[in-house]
Amino acid sequence: MKEEEINRCQIQEWYPKFKSVTIKTHIHELPESFIQYLLDDSGPFLLPLSISNDDALPKRVSKPEEEEDYVVSEGSGDEAVEPSPPPRFPELEMMIKESIESLGGAAFPKLNWSAPKDSAWISSTGNLKCTTFSEIALLLKSSDSLVHDLSHAYDLCSDKTASRPLIFYLALRKWFCSLQPHMEFRCFVCNRNLLGICQREVTNFYPVLLEKDDLKMIIRDFFVEKVMENFVSESYTFDVYVTRDGRVKILDFNPWGGFTLPLLFTWDELEHKVKEEGYELEFRIIQNRCGIRPGLKTAVPYDYLDMSPGSGWDQFLRKADEESRRQLKSTEAG
Numbered sequence: 001m002k003e004e005e006i007n008r009c010q011i012q013e014w015y016p017k018f019k020s021v022t023i024k025t026h027i028h029e030l031p032e033s034f035i036q037y038l039l040d041d042s043g044p045f046l047l048p049l050s051i052s053n054d055d056a057l058p059k060r061v062s063k064p065e066e067e068e069d070y071v072v073s074e075g076s077g078d079e080a081v082e083p084s085p086p087p088r089f090p091e092l093e094m095m096i097k098e099s100i101e102s103l104g105g106a107a108f109p110k111l112n113w114s115a116p117k118d119s120a121w122i123s124s125t126g127n128l129k130c131t132t133f134s135e136i137a138l139l140l141k142s143s144d145s146l147v148h149d150l151s152h153a154y155d156l157c158s159d160k161t162a163s164r165p166l167i168f169y170l171a172l173r174k175w176f177c178s179l180q181p182h183m184e185f186r187c188f189v190c191n192r193n194l195l196g197i198c199q200r201e202v203t204n205f206y207p208v209l210l211e212k213d214d215l216k217m218i219i220r221d222f223f224v225e226k227v228m229e230n231f232v233s234e235s236y237t238f239d240v241y242v243t244r245d246g247r248v249k250i251l252d253f254n255p256w257g258g259f260t261l262p263l264l265f266t267w268d269e270l271e272h273k274v275k276e277e278g279y280e281l282e283f284r285i286i287q288n289r290c291g292i293r294p295g296l297k298t299a300v301p302y303d304y305l306d307m308s309p310g311s312g313w314d315q316f317l318r319k320a321d322e323e324s325r326r327q328l329k330s331t332e333a334g
């Protein structure tokens with residue numbers, strides 16, 4: 001795999017060419033200080049101080065030692081160490097605020113290649129819908145999958161020259177509230193031929209897909225008309241969404257092989273397929289409940305999910321139950 005193939009799959013690279021057939025997106029260059037903030041896990045988990053909280057900031061006009069009531073504490077010295085203040089990115093925050101407003105009030109964030117899918121559980125909505133800079137910072141900072149973009153994107157390249165791109169971007173995509181997971185598909189292109197299409201969400205069986213015979217042709221025609229001539233790589237994958245009225249939207253491009261998941265195919269079978277004479281485009285979906293695949297890593301802490309006896313949840317629920325009975329009794333008595 002070559003660096004240029006990886007680079008073409010960055011959203012800031014492909015978006016301008018496919019603007020008319022994808023979700024409206026605003027792309028912002030990220031300051032290096034913000035990247036360093038994302039990478040730094042040496043101290044406590046700090047969210048950036050928002051510009052809307054500026055009034056709450058203690059205003060320090062002079063160095064502490066210049067202030068009249070400044071006292072040097074005596075002791076071990078440890079207690080005098082001030083915790084580092086939360087970082088601030090006022091210009092970036094302003095840009096993001098304006099972008100979100102012009103995208104209709106909510107956005108889906110991603111970096112050059114990846115979205116912070118693994119941190120969705122931490123948001124109040126349980127998904128990647130963001131309406132403020134703080135929500136975006138929380139998702140990006142909590143994500144392990146973004147470490148791939150930040151430090152490992154070129155790890156499998158035969159011509160690797162760097163561990164990361166010089167510049168990172170934040171793509172804010174208009175929040176697509178009616179997106180139905182069963183209408184997302186991954187398409188596999190090898191030597192400019194569309195070899196296979198499969199369901200993108202493989203942790204579910206969608207009986208409705210068994211009746212949609214036209215999807216294969218709809219996506220194939222879209223590939224021929226809009227993608228084949230416009231995406232420069234010979235081999236790659238792309239994800240699409242098919243709307244209720246049969247329009248196709250590109251969600252993402254990914255490199256062929258490497259870190260890209262082949263979902264219902266295997267890379268071996270796809271590579272064999274291209275060598276077969278007269279191979280046919282294959283459309284694969286999960287045919288029944290037995291075909292469901294295990295979920296991908298979600299990075300939800302185990303404690304958050306574990307409700308088994310002894311996990312702490314049972315004690316918590318028992319206490320909550322006792323407390324509500326106690327309250328009920330005291331209301332009845334009163």
Ligand SMILES: Nc1ncnc2c1ncn2[C@@H]1O[C@H](COP(=O)(O)OP(=O)(O)OP(=O)(O)O)[C@@H](O)[C@H]1O
Nearest residue numbers: 023108110113114115173174175176179184251252
């Ligand atoms: N604008 C949007 N609004 C709502 N949901 C979205 C939006 N864009 C993408 N999604 C959902 O988020 C999922 C992940 O998006 P995307 O493919 O851009 O992330 P990614 O990190 O590049 O994923 P992968 O690397 O696995 O392809 C999509 O499959 C889709 O379900």
